[in-house]
Amino acid sequence: MKILVIGPSWVGDMMMSQSLYRTLRARFPQAVIDVMAPAWCRPLLARMPEVNEAIPMPLGHGALALGERRRLGRSLRDRHYDRAYVLPGSFKSALIPFFAGIPVRTGWRGEMRYGLLNDARTLDKQAWPLMVERYVALAYDKGVMQSAKDLPQPLLWPKLQVSADECVQMRKTFGLSDERRLIGFCPGAEFGPAKRWPHYHYAALAAELIDEGYQVVLFGSAKDHDAGNEILAALTTEQQAWCRNLAGETALEQAVVLIAACDAMVTNDSGLMHVAAALERPLVALYGPSSPDFTPPLSHKARVIRLITGYHKVRKGDAAEGYHQSLIDITPQRVLEELHPLLLEQEA
Template sequence: MKILVIGPSWVGDMMMSQSLYRTLLSLHPGAEIDVMAPDWCRPLLSRMPEVNRALSMPLGHGALALAERRRLGLGLKTQGYRQAIVLPNSFKSALVPFFAGIARRTGWRGEMRYGLLNDLRVLDKTAFPLMVQRYVALAYDKADIQSAGDLPQPLLWPRLDVRQDEIQAARKTFSLSAERPAIGFCPGAEFGPAKRWPHYHYAALAQTLIARGYHIILFGSAKDRAMGDEISAMLPATAREYCRNLAGQTALGQAVALLAGCQAVVSNDSGLMHIAAALERPLVALYGPSSPDFTPPLAQHAKVIRLISGYQRIRKGDDEQGYHQSLIDIHPDRVIAELETLLPMGKGS
């Protein structure tokens, strides 16, 4: 059986979609699952053993590009797909399977997709509170799954495969010493400063961990580089050599390999947080206005710290630097206490 999945375009969503692929393979042993997604997803998809092929989606978020989507769909007509599952909720995301003539086209109703999808599901958000539940439900016949409680438990959480030689190669590329165990920090957040733990808290935490014998690696995109520099600049000169800012310097595949080699990870609510969870790294996830009630880290060894409840659609907090008060109020000592429950924290551990 061949299945085409139209995948998401965000790191965290792509990671959670792996639960769908794992579920599909458990229901249909031997199935070939191809995922169409932006090219940047390949380093993630290549580490998901359930995925047969990553197919390029060359069009960006805002582009309808009807002729190009028709061309992509017609190019898939001979591939023998029996089902397509469309994860994004947009109208345009359902066009390629429609043009490909795939017999069964499954997805949530979303944005005016009547006709494009012929196995259309109507989402009750209270019945499926978690995004991962909404993805996994699409693996089953809609008559069988009316709510998250109907899904077999436990869900198959995302799990990325990273070889030890990949970790070693990435460490060598960036000249990272193995003398000290590494702890990764992911201080960025795509949706603005309100989702970021303050840089001065990260710096204080880094100083404590360095004094205990750890090396700190800062991860993120080029947009997070300045914040990483601020964290490093706040450290005493003697500690600065044990804090490496790699934000904007790593390709996604290298970041995945380096995170896999970390003893633990401290992260804002971000795509890298979901990657760390899928790598089964001990993880402390820091939440402010965004809510772990919808997209929590899916891992046994993850601790969530959040001081408020409910979801708030905020991109910039009231603080001068845009931080949200609920994240300012999470003090480094609290993070240290959670880390101590996840791994030995003695000096030189």
């Protein structure tokens, strides 16, 4: 069976989609799975052994580009796919499999996709509370799974492959000492500071960990670099020697390997949180207005801290510097209480 997946466009969603690929391969061991996704996804897809090929999606997130999607679809016809899975819920995301003439085109109904999807599922959000469950459900025939409770357990969570030799080499590439154990921080998040633990809390945690004998590495994109510098600036000169701000300084491929090299991670609700979970790194995930009820870190080594319940607007913080009060209220000491047992388990 040859399968084309139209993949998500966000890091976290892409990571959770691996559960679908793993489930498909478990059900159909001979299946060949190709994933069409933005080119930046390739470093993640390359670490998923279930994926045969990552096909670049050249169109931007908001572009309809009907003619280009028709051309792309028709260019895939000679691959003779048997089935397509469309993971985004948009109308335009279902166009390429339709133009490719793929016989069975599966996905949640989404926005007006009648005809584009000929195996459209109607989503009951109460029956499928987690995004990963919604992805995995598509691997089964329509009507077989009525709710998440019907899915075989345990779910096949995302799992990226990185070798120990790669970790050693990447630490050398970035000049990270092998004298101290490595703790990674992911202080950035989409939608700005409302989803971020305050930089001054990260700084206080970094100072404590460095004084305990660890070294700290800050991960993120270029837009997170200034936040990383704010963390550094709050440390003493001696502590700064053991804290590296690599936000914006690594390609995604390099960040994935370095995260795999970490003994533990402390992270906001972000795409890199899901990468760390898929690498089975012990992690403490910090949630404020966004909720772990829909997209939690999928790892038994993850500890989630959230002081509020329910849904809250994410795009605007309600306290100084745009931070959300519920994240301000998570103290560095509270994080240490979760982190220390995880580090002890790593030593065992």
